[in-house]
Amino acid sequence: MLLQSGSLRCSPPLRGQFPAGGALVRARIKEPEATRRRNALRRVDRVLSKGNYKIALSLVRRLQGKPGGLRGFGAAKQVPRRISSLDELKTIGVDITSLQSLLDSMLNSIERSIEFQLSNENSILDLENLIKGSYESVCEDHVMCVQHEAGHFLVGYLLGVLPKWYKVSNVEAARKGNYPAGKVEFLGFEFLREVDGANILRRNFSSGKLCNRTNKGKISTNALNRFLCVLLGGLAAEHLSFGYSEGLHSDVEKLNRVLKWLGFTESEADCRVKWAAVNTLSILVRHEEARCKLAEAMALGRSVGTCIDIIEDTLNDNEI
Template sequence: MAAYLLLALLNWSLIDSVSRSIESVYVQEDSVRTSKEMEIKTSPEEDWFSVVQHESGHFLVGYLLGVLPRHYEIPTLEAVRQNVSNVTGRVEFVGFEFLKQLMKDDVDGQMNQGNISSKTLNNFSCVILGGMVTEHILFGYSEGLYSDIVKLNDVLRWLGFTESEKEAHIKWAVSNTVSLLHSHKEARVSLAETMAKAKPISTCIEAIESAISTHQI
């Protein structure tokens, strides 16, 4: 019972930490990003490690929710060492094609309200937060990768969410994402190791399933 209560407290602390980070992005997106980048001095190896962990969070949450990853990219350590600008990773998923319409509306300056299923929105919200939550679990903060939060905000605005609806939905998504990643931490570690080697998606999925099978009670 005591262990359960301790885990619950840790989860709530983590949820609060992520939620406050998201709120800071909304309030002062540019200044917060700049201050973070100035405060946190890291080596190329640490930067590369952070990117791998971040993308593994996206990948794992998507897979666990039944959203199939179709492609992923992890920068090489050498690229990070050469200080190539905007060196980041990415994971693309089947089923999030609505993002193309959102971007088109944004470029065209249209105010059309989007429409997607609640399941798609819920899955997308958890997946997009997977990277940031992973960083908070490992490091206690997110190292300036706020584009995911901006994208989630754009989607919710596109769908016509009010500010209070946005806040409630994001808190729900953070809570669920924290739970998923805490429950499958061994799978995420194994997945990150596999992604760091740029293995095929099929091998990444095998790493997840093997870890889950091994640690099942």
């Protein structure tokens, strides 16, 4: 058995959530639309498998907001940019202050990862490689890995960033002692190649110097915000599923490198990250059921198109 629903640590669905009576009739009426959507997503899968990512994105955009199409892609309601704390959400009629401890824990994980990056010659990714196989409960680590990647996938999709492909190790490999690892690759973050090519020295991070203010124009504000939220989607999913996150995070290292490459000061970067953390948590809290079902599908190795279809099915009776 790959994953037990209990092991996903998701809350059970509320009573009365599923349609009955006349609602079932409406569900049958919608069935042809769901069939059209699945057929269209099979075509998206075929295009993705050939590496024609821009064509795949074009196909997905044609399906946005249409009958039998995709109502979730790029449709997530986002926290206003001026908001950087859960308390401030009350001013716009949203109260998720019960998540304050999770937000604090998430921000502490980010700070810890950045501090390690500044004080150690090895990258966080190097550290992750060194500690592979050291955990006592590999199966639990596997579940955390799947939830992490599902968080990336779901936040990206709802913000309009198309996943190109993903991978998560299967539970059999984890049981044989292989450290569970995963990745979701998105279309639209190609600027990362330029960031990596710049080979920014770590002493620039610690000194707080600006790397290059002229780089700011290379990424739009909206694109940067989506990137930050997608990167934090994995960390946020871990905290929502387990209440904590183990270890350090290469996602945070990547986030920090990009912000420094763009020339943000420490204060500016801090504001951006806090907003992204609040925004990401608010999205994942609203779509807990979608995240759980998506994680199950990813653990089974379902195609990107099938994963998207599962998200859309779950969103049908939920507010995006």
